[in-house]
Amino acid sequence: MGGGLVNSIFMSALTAGLIALSHGPVLAKSGDAEKGEGIYQKRCLQCHGEEGDGLGPAAERLNPPPRDFTLGLYKIQSSAFDADLPNDEDLFRMISDGMPGTAMPGWSDLLSEQDIWDVIATVKAFAELEGEPERQVDYGTQVKSSPESIAAGKKLFLADDQCSECHGVEGKGDAIKKLKNDNGERTWPRNLTKPWTFRASNDPKDIFTRITVGIPTTQMPSFADPKSKKKLSIEERWHVANYVASLAKTEKTVRSDNTVIQAARIEGELPASPDDPVWDSAPPSTFFMVPQIVGKERFFKAANDTISVRSLYTDKMIALHLEWDDRTKSIPGDDKARTIADEELTEDAIAVQFPMKISAGMEKPYFLMGDAAKPVNLWRWSSGTTQMPESVSILDAMGINDQQARDGDGGLSAKGAYKDGTWRVVLTRSRKTETTDKDLQFEEGRFIPIAFFAWDGSNSEAGSRHAMSTWYWLLLKPSTGAKPMIVAIVVALLIGGILVWWGRSATARREGMTP
Template sequence: MRNPMLRRAIGRYGLTLMLIFGAAVSPVWADEEAAPEAKKSDDKSKGVVSVELGKEVYIKRCLGCHGAEGAGDGPAALRFKPVPRDFTKGLFKYKSTPHGSVPTDEDLIKVVVQGLPGTGMPAWKSILKDNQIRSVVQYIKTFAPQFKDAAPKPITIGPEVKSSPESIEKGKALFKELACFMCHGEEGRGNGPLAPTLKDNLGRHVQPRNLTKGWIFRGGGARENIYMRINTGLMGTPMPSFADKLDNEKSWHIANYVNSLSQYPGVPNWNVAVMAKPIEGDVADDPDDPRWNDLERHSFPLVGQVTIDPRMFTPTVDMVTVKAMYNEKDLSLLVIWDDPTKSVATPAAGETVPEIFDDAVAIQFPTKMLPGTQKPYFIMGDVNHSVYVARWNGRTNSVDEFNANGTEVRVGLRITPQEETNWQFKGKGKYHQGQYKAVFKRPLVTEDKETDLQIQPGVFYPIAFTAWDGSNGERDAMRSLSAWYSLYLEVPASNDRFIYPTLFLLVVVGVEWWIARSYRNGNGNGKQK
């Protein structure tokens, strides 16, 4: 080495330079050595589809409901209605292939991706990658021998018949001609005369679909989805295929009619408040009062009460719709909900006929308004904050009232019935074609200010709803319920909106007249010529 200064630097700092160089290049060497392992893990996330990967996904995500062998007997199975699919039978409901054949891979993928509304089957599209979904479908197919060597082909959907009043009327006629109403009911709410007797292939009761709730059609609520169900049927259930009875045009007519029955064109726009309209004259006290027809509807979802014993995991009533009006003295609420059976309390008859309880619905308020946004616990209040409940009973067609302070271990709900002489709500209801309507009417201001909520316009009051289907064994804590929402009495428009603009106009006209007169008499300076 000819440069003596460089030789001295290397001699003095050589070890340090070697350590620095080693530290700098070691991550590169490490990355190069780790690259094969990284590539191996990338195979799972970049498109590889295999039964082995599907089994991993199934054990982690599906076994809890569908069971280790795919028989629909997982540890959580009995908490759902309907129970999870038994894959070993090879009977799949929501598919595009003819009745009696297995579904295509795309049919199964659609169910995994989108889930099944109104059941315990969630949509997995935001959790699983595409290759994981396709892999779990391949694994699910191993449970049923029907898939071996199967090559299922979708049915053909013919030229579309647009929905129109004429097509809907033809579909309605076919609905009666084919006796669809015997299961689905005259107005499509799943309350037909055969509904209580229907069973699936395993002998379990199966409830016909409520056709007025298109957003929970498990195969999709679009008209083409309904067309598909009409022609493929639902395997394992009493719903047959009508492919041998209907041509393309008639299939579209029925699809258009069924689609027209839905209460909402899509998913309901769930509300956060009941807006009560001010009216002149007496408020309605009858569910058939025609004035209800012109009022805005407000819909709220209900779920099973699963927090306290006894729990209800599979309730019947999943929503209520509410309308409201008031005058200077009274408030009236109309509560509407679907129930396929009109239940009246009946004792059990042996092991085969269970006990039936009364159908009912209730509205709940806090006994007193709390500061800010505070509210009592939504399940019948709590020990420090009571609630005020008005409950309509379908058998007696009347309303009773009680206060509640939540629950107590080994005691249940802390309920204090009010004396009948103190009841403020009056109620009247009716049941028609699978639907209840009940009116709750009470004074805005009551004498019992300790246990009754006092109501006035312009204030948001917490309100919650609960319902019981007696034929489903629902009573007491076993029920469906909502969270807290709000009741708001709209403030009537004031006549001041007419008075003040008129006064302002008169003042403006007066000022302009005075200015004009001044200019005429004094040439603009207020002096006479």
């Protein structure tokens, strides 16, 4: 049941980033609003509403909400910033490819090109829009990306806080103030290091277009408006676009083929501080997280969608370094945090999930906090309040509604640090504990199931409202000295396997001979 659903959500999260770029040549352009009506009723109404007002039955749960077509305003526009409407090609592209990071799906698989032109006519009719805009974006001469152009772009990005005012100095979208769109709905500036959340794409030409036009209906301004204080020349806009495009190239990119966190063995003490440079020696593994929509109280609007994990261990101890982008440092009691938070402000939190025991058949517990047959441990860290420091606890769970917090910290220690839109937290525990019936014991060379949960306290995330990952693996890579041992085990397993096979086929041969 839930597993299949969640898998398909993970798959769409994985592909969401890839579909945005595929827009080929577009031909016929004569849309028929009457023909489009049927398509609209069948495919669009549930979100955009019978009257095109964005109030369809599914709208309530969606963030951002579906567009209200009666206003005739659109986000993705390649006509000039002061044009009244986008080009029909812009609408075609958004309907055909969808809008990544939102519920707006791409329709190119279900609708023909003519269907899409027809439904564009229907959509435009809701606001009585006709014709096409005359003034277009002036691209001048594109400045190719180069280290010099990227450096120039970075300067402009930070100068007078032009972009960093909303997008943060690292581009993580860690807003310094509460932003609302023209409808009064809460909006968040984009995390520019995550191109899979861009409505259009992070191709420099697309970014140039957004900087030039702005994103109508939101606070993302136009930098080509001569009347605005925020103004950049065409050449400057190309530099900024090249810089923004470069932000996506980080070592913390999700690679779907990477499902194993490789923990390296080191001598001496494990680094307790998340900013210790020793952590740079451990390669990060980055995974997608999705909103928790399986448990009883479903939640669709999780703020965080990836987590990067590193791990190191010693003879006795194991440490996990968790890093995730969070636009807000949520510290209840803090006045500034209060002004940016969505509704009620709670602590930010993260939890790592392990099975209590690894079963002989390697079956993993139910991913959403286990069940009675296969309970899990949750190592949970919370960011603290102005009255209370950060804290950590171990929970024993047999399902989302059955979590027991242990007294004290259960031998777990933690240290967190927040900077420029990113939390970094180190969790440390002994590899072995006395309560072997309740705690996972961390052995070398073993594939250990591991999963993650995250709560953004400024986005009303608490209890079962959170983001989560599916199961991945943690592997304590044996140090070189231990390799012969592993090889010996593998050889023993192989020989064992051959013996079993030989034994079975011998039995089969004997049975075959019996009349």
